[in-house]
Amino acid sequence: MNLIFEDSPHFHGSASTFKIMGAVCLALVPTLLAATWLYGLAAPLLVLVCIATALVCEHLCCAIMHRESTAGDMSCVVTAMLFAFTLPATAPVWVAVLGTAFAIVIVKMMFGGIGNNFANPAVAARIFVMVALPSALSSYPDVVGKPLDAITGATPLALEANPYSIMDLLLGNHAGALGETCVITLLIGYLFLLAIKVVDAWATVPFIGTVALIMGFAGEDVVFQLLSGGLALGAFFMATDYTTTPMTPKGKIVFGIGCGVITSLVRLFAAAPEGVAFSILFMNMFVPLIDRYTRPRPVGGVKNALV
Amino acid sequence: MFSLHKTLGGVHPPQCKDTRDCPCTWIEPPKQVRIPLNMHIGAPCTPCVEEGAHVYVGTKIGDGEGLCAPIHASISGTVTSVATEKLPTGATAPVVTIASDGKMENDPALTVPTYSGKDEFIACVRDSGVVGLGGASFPTWFKMRAPEGKKFDFVVINAMECEPYITSDYRQMIEHAERVIDGVVRVARALEIPAAVIGVEDNKPEAVDALNRAIADKGVGDIVEVLMVPTKYPAGGEKVLIEATTGRAVPAGGLPIDAGCLVLNVTTVSRVEEYFRYGVPLVRRTITLAGDCVKNPGNYRVPLGMIVRDVIEATGGLEKQPKKIIMGGPMMGRTVTDIDCPILKANNAILCLDKDAVLPEESPCIRCGRCVRVCPLGLMPYALDAASRRHDAVELDELAVMNCMECGSCAFTCPAHRRITASIREGKAAYRGEVARLTQPAKEA
Numbered sequence: 001m002n003l004i005f006e007d008s009p010h011f012h013g014s015a016s017t018f019k020i021m022g023a024v025c026l027a028l029v030p031t032l033l034a035a036t037w038l039y040g041l042a043a044p045l046l047v048l049v050c051i052a053t054a055l056v057c058e059h060l061c062c063a064i065m066h067r068e069s070t071a072g073d074m075s076c077v078v079t080a081m082l083f084a085f086t087l088p089a090t091a092p093v094w095v096a097v098l099g100t101a102f103a104i105v106i107v108k109m110m111f112g113g114i115g116n117n118f119a120n121p122a123v124a125a126r127i128f129v130m131v132a133l134p135s136a137l138s139s140y141p142d143v144v145g146k147p148l149d150a151i152t153g154a155t156p157l158a159l160e161a162n163p164y165s166i167m168d169l170l171l172g173n174h175a176g177a178l179g180e181t182c183v184i185t186l187l188i189g190y191l192f193l194l195a196i197k198v199v200d201a202w203a204t205v206p207f208i209g210t211v212a213l214i215m216g217f218a219g220e221d222v223v224f225q226l227l228s229g230g231l232a233l234g235a236f237f238m239a240t241d242y243t244t245t246p247m248t249p250k251g252k253i254v255f256g257i258g259c260g261v262i263t264s265l266v267r268l269f270a271a272a273p274e275g276v277a278f279s280i281l282f283m284n285m286f287v288p289l290i291d292r293y294t295r296p297r298p299v300g301g302v303k304n305a306l307v
Numbered sequence: 308m309f310s311l312h313k314t315l316g317g318v319h320p321p322q323c324k325d326t327r328d329c330p331c332t333w334i335e336p337p338k339q340v341r342i343p344l345n346m347h348i349g350a351p352c353t354p355c356v357e358e359g360a361h362v363y364v365g366t367k368i369g370d371g372e373g374l375c376a377p378i379h380a381s382i383s384g385t386v387t388s389v390a391t392e393k394l395p396t397g398a399t400a401p402v403v404t405i406a407s408d409g410k411m412e413n414d415p416a417l418t419v420p421t422y423s424g425k426d427e428f429i430a431c432v433r434d435s436g437v438v439g440l441g442g443a444s445f446p447t448w449f450k451m452r453a454p455e456g457k458k459f460d461f462v463v464i465n466a467m468e469c470e471p472y473i474t475s476d477y478r479q480m481i482e483h484a485e486r487v488i489d490g491v492v493r494v495a496r497a498l499e500i501p502a503a504v505i506g507v508e509d510n511k512p513e514a515v516d517a518l519n520r521a522i523a524d525k526g527v528g529d530i531v532e533v534l535m536v537p538t539k540y541p542a543g544g545e546k547v548l549i550e551a552t553t554g555r556a557v558p559a560g561g562l563p564i565d566a567g568c569l570v571l572n573v574t575t576v577s578r579v580e581e582y583f584r585y586g587v588p589l590v591r592r593t594i595t596l597a598g599d600c601v602k603n604p605g606n607y608r609v610p611l612g613m614i615v616r617d618v619i620e621a622t623g624g625l626e627k628q629p630k631k632i633i634m635g636g637p638m639m640g641r642t643v644t645d646i647d648c649p650i651l652k653a654n655n656a657i658l659c660l661d662k663d664a665v666l667p668e669e670s671p672c673i674r675c676g677r678c679v680r681v682c683p684l685g686l687m688p689y690a691l692d693a694a695s696r697r698h699d700a701v702e703l704d705e706l707a708v709m710n711c712m713e714c715g716s717c718a719f720t721c722p723a724h725r726r727i728t729a730s731i732r733e734g735k736a737a738y739r740g741e742v743a744r745l746t747q748p749a750k751e752a
Contacts, residue, residue: 003644004631007729009715011637015722115671242675296685298707303560305742306704
């Protein structure tokens, strides 16, 4: 009789990386549908291009690194969808391909693949595209069906005064990146992930709360500030990324507040209209430090023999 | 009334306690037993019988000095060999093989023990051969000796049985509630400990009822109390149990005595009481036989040293070939590769698994934080795992690797299926090696 010899535990829960990443993709689908409705078929096509690029890049990287391919674990699909969501629906296909390749090859795989990237690949790629190819992203299309002269326009945050109603902002009925404008569907996706306990609110709530607080003190229109720009996408889906945020609730709160402060400072004082992506990338750098100083105290304390 | 403290972390593995209604049954005594003399934590016993000697049930066959508990013959018959063998656990120890004479006669020299005072009581417990029967196998008498300057003020009875599949402690409480309570009261009185609490998971209300009835019958409610604790693995981990029942924390590197607690498993205390009633030392134990490969899962009373193959055959055999045989529960039990290994004092279950035997492949850590959330001791399992894999003793030290009790919650919950617990176990060994290496020269100087 050949019996398996193995260390305990011999039981395993049903969670898996694939299921978790699949759930995140599922949570992004309502927003994708909203984007299709708002900006036309260009939106889902762009998302598909990004997903295909991500799968190919990840698979090739694994092959070059002589590793078993991790393309099947869905995590690169999440990255691709999030990156695509930050692009305007009119973005050229080559920009989408280049950005996704940057996210997967440079930010994720070159630092060791899933679980080892120091920055959120989607956020880093978005900033790369913004900084390196500003002309490609200069115009954001307005929603389909508006008068022709209004098809490309400035995003609400770039405008001097807010011409939109709360309803328009919630439904995403204005110019913007394809997956950032419809706050309602983003919220639905996030609540779904909360309900199945894939993500928590430890970073999200302090992030949004801090932005509300600072913007309120600065005399800005708080509701408008919360509902426009990439705040919803960032706070719901990027500040809850596993790999690039702290491990403990305490650490996540610190991370969320940091993101909120930087977002507000950029919105108030910087030349750029939006700061969510910058703030997340910036705080990503502090994750090891935050993790180091927010370690939980073990039950019964620590008795060190070496340090 | 004790306040119920919320314990950290924990997981909810499937319970699989299908044998909970299987009363404890005797099985046909075996023709032969093989009794290893290292069935406890501490020094192995030295054999005190020779080849060819006749032994009865309860005849002492091995004893030793220091941290050790005597071992007794579990069947009557003739000693056919006393030899040093390599055991499935990897250790080498003397093994006494006894061929049965089929009579199962008790040793006529056995008498009901009497005692006066703490020291005599502890000496009697030592004679009983009882060790921690929940799986730890720490000699019970040794635990009862409070070191100089320290005092027990709680007896904490571990009746959680939080491991899936196992129901042997549960059957003990249902069938012998009265003996359990007598045992608890006896231990508390003999060791002059003012209070005792029995911690039971709230998925065993029948056991709680049985214990409460026994307490009421005997009028010992002022000493013993039953406390229901939310069902969550590992509620029965020693430190978790103490925290849940008394609200105290055992300091790192310390023992339950440092929190004033004497922790005994419910079956252990029942066996101690059995010895004081009838004078028969620990020669058999109840095991839960379960898993999808056995024909008749249930709770069986088996003589110590009975071969696993014989136990399975005596209960009706296997339905299909198991891929994995686990001694103990699926969360902390050990696999055996040899079906001809003997039942030890601490074995509370034999699981023969086929369907759930093969675990999924490991993949990279995605830093999801689930392991940190479920660790009942507030550790950072993902970081311990990483430090263990690169043999970083200093990092392991900072992360309090020795606090880990290897409950397996982290590995159970890991979506990347990483063998976190196994890796931490290796990390502990590396850490101990490093500490020994660094402290050695200091001792020489």
